Amino acid sequence: MLGVSLPLAPARVEMIATEPLPLMRHGGVAGNGLYGRQTLRGNLVYGGGPHEWINVPDMATPDHPNTPLVRNLARRLAELLPGAAHLRVIRAWGGIVENTPDGLPVIDRPRRPDNVILATMSSVGFGLSPAAGKGISELAMHGRCLFADLSALALSRFADTPPDWRERAGWIPTTASVAETAAGGSR
Amino acid sequence: MTVDTRSIADKAPQPERHVAVVVVGAGAAGVAAAIEAARAGVEVLLIDENPIDNDMMAMDVPLYFGQRMQASVRNRALMMERVVATNPALAEAHEAGVDVQLGTYVWGAFVNGPTVRELPGPMLGLADDRRSWLVGYDRLIVAAGRATWPWASRAGSAPARWERTAPSLSSPAIARSARSAWSSSARETWASGRPPWRSRAAWPSRESSRSHTPCVATRRSRRSLASRGVPFYTAHTIREARGRVGEIESVVLVQIDGDLNPVAGSEREIACDTVCLALGLAPNVELLHLVGARLVFASALGGWVPAIDDAMQTSVPTVFAAGDCAGVHDGMLADPDIARVQGRLAGIAAAQSLGAVTPKVPLPTARSGQGAGAAVHTHWQQWLRSLIQAGGWEVNICQCEEVTRRELVEVKPPRYLKWESPQMDARSLDTMLRDGPVNQDQIKRLTRAGMGPCQSRRCREQVGLLVAQATGTSIDRIPLPSFRPPIRPLPLNVLWPTDEPPAMREEWVSWFGIPTQFSPHWEAGMAIAEPTAQTRLILSDE
Numbered sequence: 001m002l003g004v005s006l007p008l009a010p011a012r013v014e015m016i017a018t019e020p021l022p023l024m025r026h027g028g029v030a031g032n033g034l035y036g037r038q039t040l041r042g043n044l045v046y047g048g049g050p051h052e053w054i055n056v057p058d059m060a061t062p063d064h065p066n067t068p069l070v071r072n073l074a075r076r077l078a079e080l081l082p083g084a085a086h087l088r089v090i091r092a093w094g095g096i097v098e099n100t101p102d103g104l105p106v107i108d109r110p111r112r113p114d115n116v117i118l119a120t121m122s123s124v125g126f127g128l129s130p131a132a133g134k135g136i137s138e139l140a141m142h143g144r145c146l147f148a149d150l151s152a153l154a155l156s157r158f159a160d161t162p163p164d165w166r167e168r169a170g171w172i173p174t175t176a177s178v179a180e181t182a183a184g185g186s187r
Numbered sequence: 188m189t190v191d192t193r194s195i196a197d198k199a200p201q202p203e204r205h206v207a208v209v210v211v212g213a214g215a216a217g218v219a220a221a222i223e224a225a226r227a228g229v230e231v232l233l234i235d236e237n238p239i240d241n242d243m244m245a246m247d248v249p250l251y252f253g254q255r256m257q258a259s260v261r262n263r264a265l266m267m268e269r270v271v272a273t274n275p276a277l278a279e280a281h282e283a284g285v286d287v288q289l290g291t292y293v294w295g296a297f298v299n300g301p302t303v304r305e306l307p308g309p310m311l312g313l314a315d316d317r318r319s320w321l322v323g324y325d326r327l328i329v330a331a332g333r334a335t336w337p338w339a340s341r342a343g344s345a346p347a348r349w350e351r352t353a354p355s356l357s358s359p360a361i362a363r364s365a366r367s368a369w370s371s372s373a374r375e376t377w378a379s380g381r382p383p384w385r386s387r388a389a390w391p392s393r394e395s396s397r398s399h400t401p402c403v404a405t406r407r408s409r410r411s412l413a414s415r416g417v418p419f420y421t422a423h424t425i426r427e428a429r430g431r432v433g434e435i436e437s438v439v440l441v442q443i444d445g446d447l448n449p450v451a452g453s454e455r456e457i458a459c460d461t462v463c464l465a466l467g468l469a470p471n472v473e474l475l476h477l478v479g480a481r482l483v484f485a486s487a488l489g490g491w492v493p494a495i496d497d498a499m500q501t502s503v504p505t506v507f508a509a510g511d512c513a514g515v516h517d518g519m520l521a522d523p524d525i526a527r528v529q530g531r532l533a534g535i536a537a538a539q540s541l542g543a544v545t546p547k548v549p550l551p552t553a554r555s556g557q558g559a560g561a562a563v564h565t566h567w568q569q570w571l572r573s574l575i576q577a578g579g580w581e582v583n584i585c586q587c588e589e590v591t592r593r594e595l596v597e598v599k600p601p602r603y604l605k606w607e608s609p610q611m612d613a614r615s616l617d618t619m620l621r622d623g624p625v626n627q628d629q630i631k632r633l634t635r636a637g638m639g640p641c642q643s644r645r646c647r648e649q650v651g652l653l654v655a656q657a658t659g660t661s662i663d664r665i666p667l668p669s670f671r672p673p674i675r676p677l678p679l680n681v682l683w684p685t686d687e688p689p690a691m692r693e694e695w696v697s698w699f700g701i702p703t704q705f706s707p708h709w710e711a712g713m714a715i716a717e718p719t720a721q722t723r724l725i726l727s728d729e
């Protein structure tokens with residue numbers, strides 16, 4: 001509609017949470033292919049592992065269920081913290097995140113149309129979001145970010161990205177359409 | 188075509204077994220369903236989680252053990268014997284060729300959908316107390332029963348809790364009495380148009396000569412109780428339960444007036460060692476939610492129930508629901524044949540949908556008992572109100588995360604954060620209501636009520652009712668909070684797979700594995716490999 005094309009590929013990722021345990025000295029232990037931490041309540045909350053590329057029509061908010069991957073996450077976590085292998089997993093959840101072709105954010109105010117601001121954190125926004133929010137507000141108010149040079153995050157770096165970049169990268173669903181597999185039960 | 192080797196493509200889990208029909212729950216409905224499908228010549232796996240592991244007994248999976256489990260519940264063989272002995276139909280199912288697996292939890296159901304396409308087919312996550320595994324199915328019949336009402340109350344200085352009925356494992360007489368007592372109370376109360384009188388009867392416990400067992404009873408049973416010398420209190424509610432750790436010693440009853448307020452000076456302490464709660468039942472729809480079956484609110488059937496057709500088929504064509512999980516009411520408690528008929532219908536329909544030819548059996552229609560209930564939520568609302576007015580706001584509504592009734596309606600951040608903020612202090616259910624309809628998932632995230640090990644199995648209904656009451660919202664407008672797997676809390680070393688495919692291990696990354704993603708943007712083009720399982724763990728040496 002705006003004549004702007006922002007290359008993004010959405011994917012579904014998963015996390016698990018255990019029951020609480022007393023706070024550890026190092027609550028931020030990560031590794032073994034996992035990211036996460038111990039929460040202030042004491043739960044171990046960790047994610048990682050293979051993502052599933054999906055198609056999201058119209059950038060709607062789709063359902064984000066879990067898969068049996070939660071078992072593999074449990075194994076990785078027990079390997080990372082063997083002393084916690086007896087802890088019970090009390091829930092898991094999934095989320096949809098998007099990525100640009102280089103995995104880095106786009107925060108930009110293109111020249112045309114000049115009243116539009118583009119922003120995606122490309123799946124690395126959790127810790128960066130306060131700074132990103134400030135940068136975006138400055139783009140709106142002053143036309144540029146006052147505290148950092150955001151030129152490396154400009155949309156123009158994808159000017160030569162081919163329209164079929166997702167297919168070329170393999171960042172697309174690889175199986176048959178939902179309609180074809182729905183016979184087996186579908187959400 | 189290029190494949191992203193870091194994605195799930197080509198490494199989706201394969202079930203270790205595939206069965207034509209899986210029936211979950213070996214109660215009246217589940218066993219009947221399994222037998223019908225097996226007799227039609229279809230391969231059937233019947234799963235029931237009982238006897239459950241000792242650690243699971245406080246988790247309020249649908250059989251209840253209260254807080255006074257004895258050491259004998261750790262004896263698996265004995266527990267298995269009890270489960271089989273109290274359910275003679277299991278032998279019949281076995282005779283019919285059904286593969287019966289007891290002591291087996293269903294902790295997840297996984298189906299393909301818009302955002303999951305890699306599964307080879309629909310499958311269940313199963314587990315016992317040692318390992319977990321996956322079973323694929325063509326048809327799933329959910330006969331998962333119902334959950335009883337866990338009402339929290341002020342529990343003196345000790346964390347004693349109320350006992351709930353354990354139909355097959357505690358005294359069957361008490362359980363039956365309590366259940367049948369509940370079964371007619373709601374209807375009679377409202378038919379009479381009287382204020383909600385709540386009755387307590389105490390009769391000598393058959394389990395203990397030491398004390399008495401207060402229990403809800405009804406006018407109908409009043410005469411028979413009276414003839415046995417059982418005191419019986421109407422228009423009373425429970426103000427407090429007193430006891431030591433793990434034991435209950437007494438309850439304090441208080442009379443309530445027409446506005447559900449406690450009548451000063453009417454307190455009465457009754458010594459007891461058990462409290463049977465038989466206030467109400469809620470269909471167990473966890474699994475049905477996970478497979479994506481459409482759920483509708485029907486107060487006369489206990490709350491959220493699956494939308495089903497006359498053949499017990501849900502909105503997901505491969506999934507059927509039968510028995511109490513498809514909707515429960517008084518009549519079904521009194522007459523197990525209603526669930527049994529539903530089970531038979533589901534078993535026959537599932538077998539037929541797989542092409543099996545079933546014998547013509549005259550069957551009453553599925554709905555013969557389904558619509559016979561009376562709306563229960565108004566009655567529950569009155570109960571909750573009387574408990575709050577008698578017992579106050581400082582009672583934990585979420586036992587796992589220790590969130591009080593007051594903290595819930597004031598939408599307080601959890602105490603362990605030790606965080607005070609004027610912004611949060613200004614928030615309440617009222618201010619949230621101005622932003623749009625309040626939902627329980629939002630309340631969970633803000634207060635943590637329902638986020639503990641039991642995952643709201645003990646407080647879901649109460650939180651829903653309290654939110655409805657505090658916001659003046661009709662209970663049917665409060666959306667069902669989500670269920671997340673594992674729907675049974677399982678240890679990491681039980682849930683983990685022992686058979687990971689090599690690709691799962693070798694190509695595992697913590698995030699997307701995009702080489703440039705974690706490169707500094709000012710060093711364009713620099714690509715660093717993402718940390719993987721092979722990277723050495725680095726701890727700070729503070």
